Amino acid sequence: MEKLLIHGQRPLCGQVSINGAKNAALAIIAASLLADDIVTLENIPDIDDIKNLVMVLEKMNVRTTYLDKHTLRIDSRYMSNGCADSENVRKMRASYYLLGALLGRFKCARVAFPGGCDFGVRPIDQHIKGFQALGAEVDAKGIISIQARELRGANVFLDMVTVGATINIMLAAVLAKGTTVIENAAKEPHVVDTASFLNSLGANIKGAGTDVIRIKGVQKLHGSTYAIIPDQIEAGTYMVAAAITKGDITVKNVIPRHMDAISAKLKEIGASVIERDEEIRVIGCETMKPVKIKTLPYPGFPTDMQPQITALLSTVPGTSIINESVWDNRFRYVEQLKRFGANIDVEGRIAVVDGVDNLVGTEVEAVDLRAGAAMVLAGLAAQGETYINNVTFIDRGYEQLVNKLNAMGAWIERIDSDTPIQIMQEKVI
Numbered sequence: 001m002e003k004l005l006i007h008g009q010r011p012l013c014g015q016v017s018i019n020g021a022k023n024a025a026l027a028i029i030a031a032s033l034l035a036d037d038i039v040t041l042e043n044i045p046d047i048d049d050i051k052n053l054v055m056v057l058e059k060m061n062v063r064t065t066y067l068d069k070h071t072l073r074i075d076s077r078y079m080s081n082g083c084a085d086s087e088n089v090r091k092m093r094a095s096y097y098l099l100g101a102l103l104g105r106f107k108c109a110r111v112a113f114p115g116g117c118d119f120g121v122r123p124i125d126q127h128i129k130g131f132q133a134l135g136a137e138v139d140a141k142g143i144i145s146i147q148a149r150e151l152r153g154a155n156v157f158l159d160m161v162t163v164g165a166t167i168n169i170m171l172a173a174v175l176a177k178g179t180t181v182i183e184n185a186a187k188e189p190h191v192v193d194t195a196s197f198l199n200s201l202g203a204n205i206k207g208a209g210t211d212v213i214r215i216k217g218v219q220k221l222h223g224s225t226y227a228i229i230p231d232q233i234e235a236g237t238y239m240v241a242a243a244i245t246k247g248d249i250t251v252k253n254v255i256p257r258h259m260d261a262i263s264a265k266l267k268e269i270g271a272s273v274i275e276r277d278e279e280i281r282v283i284g285c286e287t288m289k290p291v292k293i294k295t296l297p298y299p300g301f302p303t304d305m306q307p308q309i310t311a312l313l314s315t316v317p318g319t320s321i322i323n324e325s326v327w328d329n330r331f332r333y334v335e336q337l338k339r340f341g342a343n344i345d346v347e348g349r350i351a352v353v354d355g356v357d358n359l360v361g362t363e364v365e366a367v368d369l370r371a372g373a374a375m376v377l378a379g380l381a382a383q384g385e386t387y388i389n390n391v392t393f394i395d396r397g398y399e400q401l402v403n404k405l406n407a408m409g410a411w412i413e414r415i416d417s418d419t420p421i422q423i424m425q426e427k428v429i
């Protein structure tokens with residue numbers, strides 16, 4: 001096990017290139033199981049969640065080959081059944097996509113309950129409702145077991161906007177008989193990317209990116225070569241890194257439209273945000289202003305950027321209010337941020353942040369993936385040294401985070417967890 005040691009208060013300047021989107025790549029890898037020929041996926045991020053899903057596929061007799069670090073070939077022609085019940089399945093959230101993909105392909109799926117970040121309860125009732133509407137029977141005790149004699153298109157009105165259920169119903173419906181209509185569908189870029197990928201295999205999906213998606217079932221899906229979109233959240237994290245270190249970072253290989261909610265908030269806070277074709281430059285400023293933020297489904301401000309922007313606001317003079325409207329319990333990391341001296345009160349889904357003049361280096365835990373990113377951002381801004389434990393959470397979703405930040409002037413080391421730490425508070429007061 002390793003931890004991060006960050007030597008703080010070094011402004012970051014330079015360029016960083018964004019990898020493929022974790023949450024698109026995971027859905028698309030699962031979707032590949034619906035094709036009856038070889039699929040080649042480009043721009044796959046080199047992160048632990050992907051490695052984990054690839055291991056799950058290997059155990060299911062799917063042949064996976066990396067043509068290079070970011071290009072994955074998936075050959076699922078020799079898969080024989082729809083069973084995925086391994087420890088790797090329980091390690092991540094996106095393994096729920098195997099339900100829709102295996103159901104679509106075999107009319108039968110047996111998949112262990114998914115894991116992922118702990119934000120309180122993460123139900124899958126809307127996924128199940130969708131599968132049942134298509135004609136499947138679902139038993140979700142111990143393991144999730146689904147079967148259908150045939151899948152028939154249906155109308156599904158989602159009770160809330162859910163990314164996972166929208167994609168899962170799409171996966172189950174592409175090979176069903178007739179037309180499926182998903183209403184109140186999620187509009188996230190990774191929903192659109194998954195639909196575009198399925199269409200590249202010969203599916204007939206219209207409306208992805210709006211709140212009504214129509215899927216006309218087709219008889220079979222062929223192979224294809226497809227490139228995953230850039231990661232909105234990885235890009236947003238580096239944009240916040242520029243603001244919190246008062247640096248100047250050009251984030252390359254992004255789709256600026258996907259970043260609109262994040263760019264708008266950073267501008268409101270006072271940073272300069274300059275968009276070009278496929279890049280965004282963010283320049284931090286000395287005087288920043290507090291803001292109100294409410295996390296919302298796309299195109300609103302993404303919940304997966306909430307911990308990172310809270311880290312930034314903890315350094316902005318004045319009172320900022322953050323309303324987490326997607327998850328019940330996504331402020332667990334605030335206790336860790338307070339160890340840096342941040343002044344934050346949490347009441348249920350609302351955090352009131354009173355910006356402080358300086359964060360001070362300390363030892364903290366990464367309690368989940370984006371919480372880990374928030375700790376790194378706070379460590380970059382803090383005086384002195386910061387130690388971050390549980391770095392494996394960060395490795396789930398960020399490719400080469402340390403190297404990318406160090407290339408822009410940060411000083412971060414990965415050290416053995418057993419290395420004794422010395423918090424040099426006296427150095428920084």
Ligand SMILES: CC(=O)N[C@H]1[C@@H](OP(=O)(O)OP(=O)(O)OC[C@H]2O[C@@H](n3ccc(=O)[nH]c3=O)[C@H](O)[C@@H]2O)O[C@H](CO)[C@@H](O)[C@@H]1O
Pocket residue numbers: 023026093094121122123124125126127128160161162163164165186303304326327328
């Ligand atoms: C692997 C992946 O892509 N993870 C993302 C995905 O998670 P995930 O797909 O799990 O999140 P959802 O969009 O489904 O959840 C949104 C809200 O709907 C609720 N809900 C969801 C499904 C359901 O059947 N019943 C139900 O009540 C959830 O409790 C939550 O309050 O979208 C979230 C919201 O953008 C992100 O934070 C996660 O990073």
Ligand SMILES: C=C(OP(=O)(O)O)C(=O)O
Pocket residue numbers: 022023092093094115116117118304369370397
């Ligand atoms: C919450 C996230 O991932 P997961 O849903 O896989 O836990 C995330 O990507 O921020």
